[in-house]
Amino acid sequence: DIQMTQSPSSLSASVGDRVTITCRASESISSYLNWYQQKPGKAPQVLIYGASTLQSGVPSRFSGSGSGTDFTLTISSLRPEDFATYYCQQSYSPEKTFGQGTKVEIK
Amino acid sequence: EVQLVESGGGLVQPGGSLRLSCAASGFTFNNYEMNWVRQAPGKGLEWVSYISSSGNVIYYADSVKGRFTISRDNAKNSLYLQMNSLRAEDTAIYYCARDRAGDYVLLIDYWGQGTLVTVSS
Numbered sequence: 001d002i003q004m005t006q007s008p009s010s011l012s013a014s015v016g017d018r019v020t021i022t023c024r025a026s027e028s029i030s031s032y033l034n035w036y037q038q039k040p041g042k043a044p045q046v047l048i049y050g051a052s053t054l055q056s057g058v059p060s061r062f063s064g065s066g067s068g069t070d071f072t073l074t075i076s077s078l079r080p081e082d083f084a085t086y087y088c089q090q091s092y093s094p095e096k097t098f099g100q101g102t103k104v105e106i107k
Numbered sequence: 108e109v110q111l112v113e114s115g116g117g118l119v120q121p122g123g124s125l126r127l128s129c130a131a132s133g134f135t136f137n138n139y140e141m142n143w144v145r146q147a148p149g150k151g152l153e154w155v156s157y158i159s160s161s162g163n164v165i166y167y168a169d170s171v172k173g174r175f176t177i178s179r180d181n182a183k184n185s186l187y188l189q190m191n192s193l194r195a196e197d198t199a200i201y202y203c204a205r206d207r208a209g210d211y212v213l214l215i216d217y218w219g220q221g222t223l224v225t226v227s228s
Contacts, residue, residue: 001169034214036152043202043218044152050212087152091213094157094166096142101151 002026002090006099012107019075021102023088028068032092035064035073038101039084047086048073078104109133109217111203116222123193123226129186129203129219137161137181140206142215143188145199155201156188171197193226200224 003026013019023033031051036044046055048064051071061076075082083106088099115127127143143155156177157166165177176189186203200221207216 031211032213036215038152043220044215045218046214046216049214050209053212055216085151089152089154089215095168096154096157096213096215098152098154 001095002029002093002097004088004090004097004099006086006088006102008102009100010103010105012105013078014107015078015080017078017107019078019082019104021073021086021088021104023066023071023073023099025069025071025090025092029090029092031067032090033064033066033071034089034091035062036087036089037082037084038087044087075104080106109205111205111217111219113201113203113219113222116201116224118225118227119193120228121194121226124189124191125193125224127188127190127201127203127222127224131184131186131203131205134205136179136184140208141179141186142204142206143177143186144202144204144215144218145197146202146221147196147199150199153199157206158186190224193224195226198224198226 005024033051035048038044052064063074065072085101085103087101110132112130142157158177174192178187202221203219204215205217
C-alpha cells in the first residue's frame with residue numbers, strides 16, 4: 001500500500017501567519033492528492049483536489065502544490081476558522097490512504 | 108441537497124458482528140462509487156472499503172480484509188458494511204463517503220455525519 005507521511009504532526013500559529021503543511025507519498029502518485037479539513041466533532045471536508053485545484057466555495061487563501069511524491073498545502077494568512085486538523089489523501093491506488101494529520105492550533 | 112445518513116452503530120462484544128447502513132439522497136446513487144472511512148477516538152482517518160457504482164469492483168484495507176463486507180442496493184439508494192469478528196481496534200466513527208471522479212482526479216466530495224461503533228466487553 002502507498003504510505004502518506006505528513007509533517008509536522010502539529011503546529012502552533014497566530015492569526016495572519018502563513019502556514020505550510022507537507023505530505024510525502026511512499027511512491028509516485030502523479031497529482032492524485034487531496035487535502036481535507038476536519039473540525040472537532042465534524043466530518044472532513046475537501047479543500048484541494050488533484051494536488052492544486054481549489055474545491056468550490058473554499059477560500060483562496062488555501063492553495064496546494066506538488067506532484068509525484070511531494071506535496072504542500074499552504075494557508076496564506078491564517079484566520080480563526082482555520083484552526084483544525086488537515087489530512088492529505090492519495091487516490092492514485094484503490095486503497096485511498098490518508099496521512100496521519102496535522103493539527104493547527106492557536107499560538 | 109446531497110445527504111448521506113449512517114445508522115447501525117452501537118456497542119458490540121469482541122468477536123461479534125454489526126451491520127452499518129448508509130441512506131443516500133439528493134443525487135443519482137447508482138452513478139457514484141462509494142467508500143467507508145473510519146476514525147478511532149482521537150486518531151486520524153483510515154480508509155476502510157470501496158465499492159464501484161455497479162457493485163462489481165470492491166476493495167478493502169488490509170486491516171479489515173476477510174472480516175468486513177461492503178455492499179450496496181441501488182434500488183434502495185443504500186450502502187452497507189457488514190462487520191464480523193470485531194476487535195477492540197475496530198472501535199471508531201464510521202463515515203459513509205461519496206467519490207467524485209473526473210479527468211485525472213478522484214476525491215471524496217461528500218461525507219455522512221458518522222456512526223459510532225464501540226467494541227468492548
